[in-house]
Amino acid sequence: MADRDLIHSYLSELARRLPAEAVEELADGLEETFQHQLRRGNSPTEAARVAIAEFGRPAQVTAAFAHQSSGRRTAIALLATAPMFACLWATTLITAHAWNWQIAPGAAVAFGATLLTVAATLGIVARSNNPKTARLTGPASITLILLDLGILATLATAAPAVTWAMALAVPASLLRVVLAGRNLPRLFAR
Template sequence: MADHDLIDGYLAEIAGRLPSEAVEELADGLDETFQHQLLRGLSPTEAAHAAIAEFGRPAQVTAAFARQSAGRHTAVALLVTAPVYAGLWGTTLITAQAWNWQIPPAAALAFGVTLLAVATTLGIVAKSNNPATARLVGPATVALILLDLGMLAAVATAAPALTWAAALAVPASLIRVAVAGRNLPRVCAR
């Protein structure tokens, strides 16, 4: 690595914001850029300034990492598809006359509060420029899987008959559970 205080300070600032693997990757690229600037005839200080300018301010670099994180992509995908699931399950509950089901009010309230917390968390992650915020997608994904499974269990036990809406909502939720479960290790990795 280029032994220059400016670059060391830049990397130290980024190290507080990004995972160590990302910082190592940035350090390698920054060193290559620094060496290239030296070959162009710049002094070490000028080469360090030029290399850092090419990479951008630490806030820009961390925001770029946040935008590219698996957690953010997952949050956006879950939010974008949420209206489809809401429509499918809303139609299912209406056509199955869910208001007649024997579901304890506390369970319905817990479901609603959890759903709101998941949606809020996914929204925060989708809008955040902080890579650390993307870690919240793991617990939100687990909660969403549990909500889907809870809805599937409620429909299986409480619905009087399978409706056309449930015939669409059930496989959609099963697919979301499978995809979210498969992506869970990726979004939980730091």
């Protein structure tokens, strides 16, 4: 039964890298490919080898799953829009003279450190070939929503006057909060 040992070893390797439901789907497809190879006249061992070869090395299969995950796609989208948000909020804070606002320095440092952590997390997800890493996008998205709401609340309570830059930054952040919030169920689905 070397054929079943080959397939079992292959699926065991994938099970260490992928969610169980993904491995179940792959197992069904692998079994179909194996049966097809048997019908073509291959020996059971050769049919198993050919079926596994058609599916690709575990690292390739894992990378393909990672690249198609909603977590990775979301991380890339959030990172791609980050420069626009950075420009909008930098302009807003500069034109509103934020350095004169009554904000505790520790709060500003915590905000910045949290924002950098979220950006680093999204960068890791975007570059990872591990589908399990994509799960970090959900908590990172929630944190980003909270950061957006935090800066909006700070703006509402500390800004002395509305500036033209605020008229752009506020709706952009509100839109990101809504879109990121709508995407959360997909990011936490298993």
